[in-house]
Amino acid sequence: MRWLALFRPGDWLILLGGGALVGLSIPMFWQGGLADRAIIRQEGQVFADIDLKTRKQIEVPGPLGNTLIAVEPGRARVVSDPGPRQYCVKQGWLMRPGEIAICAPNRVSVQITGRTKVYDSISY
Amino acid sequence: MTQSVTELTVTPEDRRVAWLATAAVGLSLVDAAIPSPLPGVKPGLANIITLVVLLRYGWGTAVWVSVLRVLAGSLLLGYFLAPGFFLSLSGTTLSLLTLGAARHLPVRWFGPVSLSILAAFAHIGGQLLLARLWLIPHDGVFLLTPVFAGAALVFGTINGLIAAKLLADTPATDSPR
Incomplete structure (x- = not known):
């Protein structure tokens, strides 16, 4: 050559x-690498800690009703929420470690974590 | 014809710089015409000229050609004194300084490809630094560093090879026509 x-x-x-x-x-x-797990909290207590390799939907009961959370490989989102303003639903897919969607009225949150913890949370 | 008060004598060196800068500006335009997936990821074809000039005519001429290219290129593309202009200038400055140091590396071992890769890294480094200090004062700028660095490595290597080929194919004449 x-x-x-x-x-x-x-x-x-x-x-x-x-x-x-x-x-x-x-x-x-x-840093923080790829999204690893989705931590779902209800009233501040960990409700579920899901590996982001699976694909499933989870219903989380809260004071207003059920919040539906979808987990797919590498990402998670709030599909529906009984809250009035729907902020957490509109946030869409969470993919990076540290990202969090908080459905305050229903007291439910979904947070993505990676291998290493870099930030407490990232929101836009 | 009225006699001009100031006499500007054009030396062959001036003509050479002008020709080479023209070639570099031409390549800048080609560069700008190539669609890029991400602003900042560009082949940087004009750097081929900088390399050839550096290795054939020395660092001083390379500085002249580069600075003229940034000026004329930005005027033609319409970003003179816009943020892109300063990014271009800071990248070029840092890469020229790097080239100035790197050309003292042993020639037998380090050819145009080495110089090109080092210059490409310096170029993107200068741009990121200015972007961080001035345009986007947030560390989020550095999130794209791996992408930029990867592009610098790939395009730096390709440009270096092209420059090496040009230098090998054209005999060293004193004044290019």
């Missing part, structure tokens, strides 16, 4: 070093 002849020995070194740098930057900047 003619292009390979253009590489000099040190170039490979720099290329490898650069590759290592890129590789290292991934865990460094994407």
Whole structure:
């Protein structure tokens, strides 16, 4: 291959070093890694702690009624909630560690956690 | 014709810088025309010219060509003095400084590819730094670092190879036509 002849020995070194740098930057900047588990709380008590590899729906009873939470591989969301303003439903899918959807009126929350705990919570 | 008061003498060096800067600006335009999935991820084709100039005519000429390219390129693309202009300038400054240091590496071992990769990393580093300090003062900017760094590595290598090929294919003449 003619292009390979253009590489000099040190170039490979720099290329490898650069590759290592890129590789290292991934865990460094994407701390917390991938979403691992969804923690569902009711009245502040852990109601369910679900592995984000499964696919299921969970009904969480609260003072206003049932909050329906859907868990899919790598993400979770509040499907329906009896609360008046529907903030937690509108938040949509939660995918990054630390993200949380809080259905305050019904006192239910869903939080995503990763391997390492970086932030208490992330909301937008 | 009236005699001009100030005489600007154009040296062959000036002509060379102008030609090379023109080529670099042309490549900047090509760069801008290539659709990119993410703002900031660009091939940076004009850096090929910077590398060739650096290795053939020295660091001073490379600085001239790069700065002229950033100026003229931003005027043509309409982002002169806009945030993108300063990002471009900070990236170019840092990559020129890096090239200035890296060209003293032993030539037998480190070729254009090395210089290109180092410059690409410096370029994105300078841009991220300015973006963090000025445009988006929040560490969230750095979330995209792995993507930018990966792109810098890939495009840096490709540009370095192209520069190496150009240098190998064209004999070193003193003034390009």
